[in-house]
Amino acid sequence: MHVRRWVPRLTSTTVGLAVGITVAVTAATAAGAYLYSVRHSRTLLAAAQGTALAQGELILAALEHQMIENDRSLIGRMIETFGSQPQVESVMLLDRLGTVKYASTPGPPDVALSLDSPTCQACHRFPPAQRGSSRVIEVDGGAMLRTVIPVRNKPACQACHDRNHASNGILIFDVKTATIMAGMDRDLRALVAGTGAIALLLIAGIALVVRVVLLRRLRRFETTARMIAQGDLARRVPSDGSDTISWLAREFNTMADSMTGLLDQVNGQQRRLETIINSIDDGIVVLDPERRVIAANDAFLARLGTAREAAVGCACGSLAGTICTATDCPTTACLRSYERQVRICERQGVDGTTRCEEVHASPIMGPTGTPAYVVEVWRDITERRAAEARLSESHRLASLGMLASGFSHELNTPLATTLTCVEGILRDTLAADGRPLDRSRIEDNAGLAREQILRCRGITQHFLRLSRGQAASDDLVNLRATVADVARLIEPTARAHSVKIEIASGAADIHVRASDAELQHVLINLALNAVQASPAGGVVTLRIDVAEQVRVRVIDRGCGIAPEHQKRIFEPFFSLRPGGTGLGLFLSLNFVRHWGGDITVTSTPGGGSTFDVVLPSAARMELGESA
Numbered sequence: 001m002h003v004r005r006w007v008p009r010l011t012s013t014t015v016g017l018a019v020g021i022t023v024a025v026t027a028a029t030a031a032g033a034y035l036y037s038v039r040h041s042r043t044l045l046a047a048a049q050g051t052a053l054a055q056g057e058l059i060l061a062a063l064e065h066q067m068i069e070n071d072r073s074l075i076g077r078m079i080e081t082f083g084s085q086p087q088v089e090s091v092m093l094l095d096r097l098g099t100v101k102y103a104s105t106p107g108p109p110d111v112a113l114s115l116d117s118p119t120c121q122a123c124h125r126f127p128p129a130q131r132g133s134s135r136v137i138e139v140d141g142g143a144m145l146r147t148v149i150p151v152r153n154k155p156a157c158q159a160c161h162d163r164n165h166a167s168n169g170i171l172i173f174d175v176k177t178a179t180i181m182a183g184m185d186r187d188l189r190a191l192v193a194g195t196g197a198i199a200l201l202l203i204a205g206i207a208l209v210v211r212v213v214l215l216r217r218l219r220r221f222e223t224t225a226r227m228i229a230q231g232d233l234a235r236r237v238p239s240d241g242s243d244t245i246s247w248l249a250r251e252f253n254t255m256a257d258s259m260t261g262l263l264d265q266v267n268g269q270q271r272r273l274e275t276i277i278n279s280i281d282d283g284i285v286v287l288d289p290e291r292r293v294i295a296a297n298d299a300f301l302a303r304l305g306t307a308r309e310a311a312v313g314c315a316c317g318s319l320a321g322t323i324c325t326a327t328d329c330p331t332t333a334c335l336r337s338y339e340r341q342v343r344i345c346e347r348q349g350v351d352g353t354t355r356c357e358e359v360h361a362s363p364i365m366g367p368t369g370t371p372a373y374v375v376e377v378w379r380d381i382t383e384r385r386a387a388e389a390r391l392s393e394s395h396r397l398a399s400l401g402m403l404a405s406g407f408s409h410e411l412n413t414p415l416a417t418t419l420t421c422v423e424g425i426l427r428d429t430l431a432a433d434g435r436p437l438d439r440s441r442i443e444d445n446a447g448l449a450r451e452q453i454l455r456c457r458g459i460t461q462h463f464l465r466l467s468r469g470q471a472a473s474d475d476l477v478n479l480r481a482t483v484a485d486v487a488r489l490i491e492p493t494a495r496a497h498s499v500k501i502e503i504a505s506g507a508a509d510i511h512v513r514a515s516d517a518e519l520q521h522v523l524i525n526l527a528l529n530a531v532q533a534s535p536a537g538g539v540v541t542l543r544i545d546v547a548e549q550v551r552v553r554v555i556d557r558g559c560g561i562a563p564e565h566q567k568r569i570f571e572p573f574f575s576l577r578p579g580g581t582g583l584g585l586f587l588s589l590n591f592v593r594h595w596g597g598d599i600t601v602t603s604t605p606g607g608g609s610t611f612d613v614v615l616p617s618a619a620r621m622e623l624g625e626s627a
Helices: 012-069 073-083 118-124 177-229 244-278 298-304 330-337 382-430 439-468 479-496 516-533 584-594 618-626
Strands: 088-095 099-103 134-139 142-152 167-176 283-287 293-296 341-348 354-365 371-380 476-478 500-504 511-513 539-546 550-556 598-604 608-615
Touching: 012 073, 012 134, 012 142, 012 167, 012 177, 073 088, 073 099, 142 177, 167 177, 177 244, 283 298, 293 298, 298 371, 330 341, 330 354, 330 371, 354 382, 382 439, 382 584, 476 479, 479 500, 479 516, 479 539, 479 550, 516 539, 516 550, 516 584, 516 608, 584 598, 584 608
Parallel strands: 500 539
Antiparallel strands: 088 099, 088 167, 134 142, 142 167, 283 293, 283 371, 341 354, 354 371, 476 511, 539 550, 550 608, 598 608
16 A cells, blocks of 8 residues: 655644744743843943942042041042043032032033932932932933932041031932943844854754654554544554653554444445345335435335446436426425424336335434434335225215115105105006096196106216216315215215204305315214214214314214224224224225325214314315416
């Protein structure tokens, strides 16, 4: 395996270390240079002060000797000599009244210095205890070190001076600080140059040590992490040694071992999960909020007739243009409502056949509480729908067989009336025997016979229409008329059970989009169950309620349904009636859900049951489709 050679490069760590070391070393050396310069300047000023004091004491000793001998020529020469030194600004001897008696600089004699002058106020503005003997003062020519030495009134001097005075005058020594500062600047420049060189050497040494000891070894972590990320899961960091970086390398290798084990487990579980999902016949697809395909199993890709690489990342609308024919996309409804959605749609198979699919769309919530993904499960229910159709036909025939006795009784009544009318007409005709016929009586019998025959034809037409499963034109059903037909069809069976049928449909006509025959089948199943559950003398009510949804309510006051059975009554082959097929409610629920509706039940044991057939009105569906 090719290993990339390490090449020095600037990174945030390298730059940070370099800047940090440079700043630290620079700050340390600058602080040392500053402290040294302060200390050095104080030392030079102290040396100049000591020199001035020594020279002043020498002048005062000569002054004392010459004053005793009353010879003052030596004092003037000494002051002039000391004042002529290059670093000395001036030397002055003042009496106790501040009058200049001797000065190294030429000027008029006996000039008194004013205490209000800036040079005098540099010291006299402080209390006597804080003045000191020397102080740096600012003058027009720059700064100077002024040393003030009092001339003590010693016992030897009291022969001429008043002994009540502590001093007889002062000696002022002004030393130029420019010479001192120039020397200090030279020393400071030499110090800065030396410390700068030492700092550079120190930075270079630290950088070399950091690069060799730290950065080069840390670079192994970067190389190993990059190789692991590229798939070399066996790559590890060399961990020889006992220092902190070696300990860190061993901990890194332990973490890499754990991560490799976890990756192996995850990869194994992923392979098993893919195998399980791909073995399912139902199509499974995961979509993001933009309806792009994130993942799909083999069954869904087979429905699309496309490869996985071409499907993942593409919008489902561009891929499933022929597979999804649902009028309302379940994924869109799921993203909008945050709830599970179920749709029935048809698709054209690869072989050209039409297949019926039941699509379940379930949301996967994200951390924000909104759907992050939607999982669609496509189940081929073509065979199930065919079986349900066969079961529906069998149940329809069973229902017709149950209604046959009632129909025979319903037909016998008008047929018997018709037979009586025909026999009356025949008797009137035969008994005339040349006499005039009673035309009004014959017409009455003929009209009554005609009405009864039309009644028989209407009953037989409803029965044939129910048995054939014929749907109304355009599937637009007048619900009020359908409920009336159901009541008329179920009336003979209800009379046989001594149960009364009532209709509360309102005055207005309500239209729903459904199959008339299948809707009659649903209502007949519910009404027959209500009649069979009602006691003799009971009442079964068919009521139409119109609010946000259209409801057809089948209400009885019979035995009711236990709570544990209410959850199972819509399951196939589950029946509470001896001899029942257990298919009526199952098929009825499938019919209603196919139209976008539902069937709900409210029941109390011993208090009767209410079945609500919820249907979308035609006006609302047309409004929703146009929107």
